[in-house]
Amino acid sequence: MLFNLFKKQDAINVPEIADEIESRIYPALKPLGFRKHGRTLHRFVSGDISQVIHFQSGMPLKGMGGLLCVNLGIRIPECVEQTFHPNPEKKKYYPEYDCTLRSRLGTVSGKKETWYDLRRGAEKIAADVLNQINGIVLPAYDVLSSREGILAHRREYPMFDTITPHLILLDECMIYGHLGDLAKAKEKFEAYYRSAVSEYEDQAKNGRQQYLKKGERVVYMGQDITAEEDGWVTLYGASHRHIEYLDQLARDLNLR
Numbered sequence: 598m599l600f601n602l603f604k605k606q607d608a609i610n611v612p613e614i615a616d617e618i619e620s621r622i623y624p625a626l627k628p629l630g631f632r633k634h635g636r637t638l639h640r641f642v643s644g645d646i647s648q649v650i651h652f653q654s655g656m657p658l659k660g661m662g663g664l665l666c667v668n669l670g671i672r673i674p675e676c677v678e679q680t681f682h683p684n685p686e687k688k689k690y691y692p693e694y695d696c697t698l699r700s701r702l703g704t705v706s707g708k709k710e711t712w713y714d715l716r717r718g719a720e721k722i723a724a725d726v727l728n729q730i731n732g733i734v735l736p737a738y739d740v741l742s743s744r745e746g747i748l749a750h751r752r753e754y755p756m757f758d759t760i761t762p763h764l765i766l767l768d769e770c771m772i773y774g775h776l777g778d779l780a781k782a783k784e785k786f787e788a789y790y791r792s793a794v795s796e797y798e799d800q801a802k803n804g805r806q807q808y809l810k811k812g813e814r815v816v817y818m819g820q821d822i823t824a825e826e827d828g829w830v831t832l833y834g835a836s837h838r839h840i841e842y843l844d845q846l847a848r849d850l851n852l853r
Contacts, residue, residue: 611654614715615665619652621723639690642742647672651693664712667726670696671741681774699760702729744772783852790843800835807832
């Protein structure tokens with residue numbers, strides 16, 4: 598848990614410092630095709646694949662006021678839109694939360710995600726962020742800059758893919774379908790479908806584990822649990838909605 602670092606006498610202008618950090622980093626990335634949209638630096642590669650670097654301020658109400666992190670993302674249109682033929686009309690940019698692969702600075706180095714204390718000053722923070730972008734992020738972005746590169750190398754960058762790595766097979770199905778290889782798309786879809794059914798059957802039989810802090814409450818399929826202490830609880834039952842969604846998706850994509 599991170600707590601608010603600032604007392605009244607320590608008050609700083611968070612937006613101003615965040616803007617200065619971004620303004621120090623942007624000139625180095627602009628020649629590489631990145632364009633600035635608010636707190637998001639974005640570029641298109643291979644025509645319509647987005648690569649994103651986003652500066653996020655911590656929320657004071659969650660005890661993270663005065664902190665800053667850097668979100669990273671790669672958006673593959675067909676994976677997001679769940680169609681082999683995504684909308685050809687592009688926005689000027691896409692936000693990090695709309696990306697297929699997502700992570701943060703710190704995590705991509707194999708460490709804990711980094712939250713910068715803005716009291717360190719914009720110059721020091723910007724230098725550290727730019728060093729990591731140049732040394733870790735851009736080399737990965739260069740490899741993962743095409744559909745062929747993503748298909749061949751995505752699994753080599755697990756720390757760039759920490760939010761939805763369980764969807765890799767489904768994403769590969771969408772990419773192969775977009776590239777016109779329907780046989781490979783069907784193969785990837787059926788492999789993902791089998792894994793989803795297996796997970797559903799396991800949860801229906803054995804339940805699933807969820808960690809709750811003391812006092813936290815969860816309501817799931819008729820179970821209403823409030824934790825008396827920190828620890829894991831077992832939630833029994835499983836939702837069939839994802840399997841139903843996949844069945845409909847297979848029909849929509851003419852995979853069955």
